[in-house]
Each structure stands twice: as C-alpha cells, then as structure tokens.
Amino acid sequence: MTEAIEVRGLVKRYGQLAAVDGIDFSVSSGTVFSFLGPNGAGKTTTTEILEGLRRRTGGEVSVLGLDPWTEGPALHRRIGVIPQDFRFFEKITAGEAIEYYRALFHTDVDPDVLLAQVELLDKKNARYDTLSGGQKQKLGLALALTNVPEICFLDEPTTGLDPHARRAIWSVIRSLKGSGKTIFLTTHYLEEAELLADHVAIIHHGKIIAAGTPSEIIRVHGRPERISVQAPPELATYLERHLGVAASAEDGRVAVELGDKHDALRVLSAIEASGFPWDSFETNRDTLEDVFVRMVGQMDDGALKQEAPK
C-alpha cells in the first residue's frame, strides 16, 4: 500500500512556543486517518501545514509526493479541503458555487451529481446565507470534491452540527472511502473517529501520544476489561481475599478487572459462591473516548509526560 501522506519530525514554532514538536506519522492511500487532540494541541496547525496553508519550521512533509509549501498549486489540484467553519459568498447559490469551482479547476464534474452525493441537491438554487449550518458544511464538502481529489482533508467537519446533520456527513465520508479516496479527518468527537477511522493518532501539546487502529490504542492504552455486579461493598474484600484480584466498590457496584478472558468464569463462580446477594451483571471496556480523556488528563497532571509516542 502506498503512502498518501508522510510526515517525519515535523516542527512548527511560533517564537519560543512549539505548536507541533517533532511528530511522525503516515497515511496509506485509500484509508481514513483521524487526527485527534484537545483544542490547541496542534491539530489545525498540522493540518494546515499538510494543506500547504502554513509553512513548517522543520521536518519532512510529503503529500502525494509533493512538498505542500513549495508545490502548493500542484498539490491543490489533487486535494480537497473543507476547513473548520466553511464560509462562502453570501448571495451565491449552491449550484453557482459549484459552477465557480468547476471553472477555477477547469473540471467537468456534473454539479447535480456532486450535490446529490452530499445530499444537497434540493438546495441547488438556495443562496449560501439561507442554508443551515449542516447544509453549509455539505456545500463545503461538495466544493472540496469538485476537483475530484485524491485526498480529502476534513477539519472538524461536524463541529456544531445537530446529530442528524452529523450522520449525513458521516455517510458522505463513508461513501468517499468506498470510492477509494484517502481521508484525513481531524475531530474532537471520539465516537466519530472510532466509527470512521482506520487509523488514529492522538496529538497533545504538539506531540503524538498514541497512534494505531482504534482497537490497538484501546488495547495498549486502555484499562483491562471489567466485570461489575450490583452488590454490597463487602463482596470486593471477599473477592480480593479469595481470588487475589483487584476489586473495587463504588456506587453500590463491585467491579473486578480481568487479566484475560478465562478470568471471567472464575470471577463469576466466586461471586456466586460468596453468598452475597448480587444482581445486574455487566462487562465494561474502555472506549476510545475513555482512553483519550484519561491520557490527556493524566498528561496534563504530569503522569504521562515521559511516555514515548509509538
């Protein structure tokens, strides 16, 4: 599989502040790569460097084999970008906007097909200033696709949208992936990344603190799977004594971390054998969001500062 994007040792400094502090990652062609991080982590700076909108301070960046800063015009013909909070000329209709981009890029995509692809065909003759937030974002997406790009950069495409509009954008992203495009998605909605992305990188304070597939990240950085039951706190003490496992009691529930799947049967048998009344059996595993919140939170507390990026 060829690499659509390759980043080695990327640094962007503003004066003394390193907004991006030596990051490495690559994105394979035809995959969805999601770039996660809290606000101010360096997401947008990195994205803009990849798009050729911002000059890097150091490191190597190659997008479709081009240097985004020095070969911007050539690159822009082959990528599509919807920025965060897409804005356009207020009095121009969706159809006219597509015509405009078609003329600028000198392509002959059918505006109706493009608008249908982003589920905006019914608004073809509506002016930009009459569109809802989700419709504006869809128009941005349609414009980003006018030049039939090989890579789509989506910078927080669903921020501020209602759940219905968000799902509509997701379905467009899935269909783009289905048509073989590479997608670079930044977001701070973790479920969005978990749902759409093949690979994820979490950036914080300008460094990548975790990378891999969503399940890899959960496996490496998440807590073990847990079994919990509704039971009196004394059960926790009982289980620790009889099984030698870590158990905790909280909010009327007792939770036990599982080392591997065989532990589950042993724990359940021990609970049954304990004679305590129990009910409402559940298993819990960390979601990407749990991992993200814990990692970012711990890092801010200083605990994870030395953990090297994968």
Next chain:
Amino acid sequence: MNFRRVAADFRIVMRSYFRNPVALFFSLFFPIILIALFGLIFSATGSGPVTLPVLNEDHNSAVSREFLSALNNTSVDKVSVVSNSTVAPGDFASWLGQNDDPVGLIIPPGFQADYYNATPTNVSVFTNPQDAASTGAVLGAVQGVANGFNLHRACSGQVCAPVIGYTNQNVGSQVYTYIDYLIPGLIGFSILTSPMFSMVDIASSYRKEGIFRELSLTPLTRSEWLLSRITWYVGITFVTAGIMIGAGVVLFGAHVNVTAGLIPFLIVGPFFFVSLGMLAGSVAKTPESAALIGNIITFPMMFLSGTFFPVSSFPPYLQAFAHILPLYYVIDGMNQVMLFSNSAKALADLLVVLIGAIVVFAFAVRLFKWRDE
C-alpha cells in the same frame, strides 16, 4: 493569468452585487443624488438677484432714490426698501438676523446734501461672512454704483463717460457653469470612494472569515482575483459616469465634452483605487484598523482633489498638497478632456495615474496574502 478564471470570479462578484439592494441603490441613485444636491446648492446662488433690504434714512431724497434704482438695475441686487417706522437704524443688524437676511444697506441721513456739497459720506453695508456669494454680490454692486456716482459728481455736470469698461467671459472655450466643473469632480469622487470603501472592507473581512484561505486552495491567483474586481469597478464607473453626465445635462443643462478621451480615465482610475484599497486592507491586521487606514487615505482626497471645489481656489500650500494626491490627476485629467479639450495635459495626467496604478497593483498583489507564513 487565466481569463477563464477571471471571468468565473467576475460572475461571482456581479451576482453578489446585483443581489445586494443597498449596493445597487448606492451605485445607481447615489450619483444622481450627488449631482442634484451639489448642483442645487451651488448653482442656485449667484444665478438669481439677491434681495437687499434697505433702510433709507435720507427721507426718500431724489439722490437716494436714484442710487437705489441704480442698484436695482445691476441685476445682482433686488432692492427692497424697509419702512423707517419698522426698525430703528441701531437695531437694523439684529433685525436682518431675525429675518434670515444675509445682507442689508442703510442710506445715512443727509445723503443728498452731502452728495451735492461733495462732503464724504458712507452708506453702511451689512453682510454675513458665511454667505460669501451674497456678500460678494452686494459689496461689488454697491461699490460699482458708488463709483458711478463719484465719477458723475467729480465731473460736476460735464459730459464725463467712463473710459474703461469690461465684458464677462468664463474660463475655457465655452460658457461653463459650476455644474460643468462639478461633473468631472463627482465622477472622480465615485472613482475614489466606491472601490476604496468596499475593497478595504473585503480585504480584511474575507481574510477574517477564511474566504481567502478557501480561494488559496483553488488555482485562482491573487492577480486574477484582483483583476476581476478591477474589471467590475471599471464597469461600475462607466455606469456611474454615464448617470452623472446624464443627470447633469437633464437637471442643470450642463454642457461637457463627452469624448473617447474620457475612457482611459474611467479605466485607469478604478484600477488605481481598487489596488490601493486592497493594499490598505492588506497591511491592516484587523477590519477595524483597515477601516481606519482606509479613511485616513480616502478623506483628504475626497475634499482636496478638486471633487467639489476647484483646486485653483485653494490657498497655495493646499494646492501643493493636492498635487501629491492621486485623485487630483484623475479629476484634472477629466477636466482637461471634458472642459478644456487639452489632450496634452490630459495625457500627462493619465500617465501619472497609470504609473501609480501599476506600482500600487504590484504592491497590493505582493502584500495581500492568501495564506499565513
């Protein structure tokens, strides 16, 4: 430079504009309003006679009546005698003020006797310095009539005709009125203001809203983008100039030469000021400071380039200042074409504006950034 992209961007500009009723109103009706307003203010004064209230303290003597009738015949003043019982001489000044009369005259007691005895006597002329036109007209007329009487008295009965007379002609080859000077001035005014105000705003707000950023991701170049705006404002300028000339002719009977020599100014003028507006908007960091920079550049030019008043009526230091304002050369050039048919001077003015426009355009394209460093 790719003209297909320029044309595509031009269509966006045109549509945005035609769908904006305020912009449309300002370009189509504002020129008419400007011409009508300034035409009425300045053409009305001086054309009709000034009504001159007179307090005759010389009991309607024959000489005083002759003096007033001579004043009445100057076609400048229309004498209206105020009854002595209405107002006392000491209250005349405040009486004029209360009646909104800008001028007045008192014939002193013993005027006739003094005239026959050749004793110096003074009529009192009251004027309001704010109304320069009436003041000038009345002072001139009174002085002229008094001189006639003095000459007649000095000759004391002998035939004593004035030796030097004069005829009145206007500057230029035809008879021009204020409105004729006003038309090139106001065309210059709109060549300056409509691109400057909107380009300064666009340059800063498009950057803030990220529209430049979006355009930077397309093949459209900055000079193509700027060229499309320039083309648009050239079009606007042609329409505005046409409306202004038409309104001047229809409303005030203006007679200006509309020749092909005007065309280069209607192209190069907007070329200069669209670029200048873009430059001003690009060097500013925020929309607020952009508006400030725009105003600092625009306002002196709005008044001191010969828009409403001819530069030749300015004090020398202001005239010198006017000569460093680019708009002065646009307006002077149009004056040379429309009023004086002086193509050599017009060409020199055009050259100044053209060279300036090329320099400012080059700076604007360099300094206005699609993307951040």
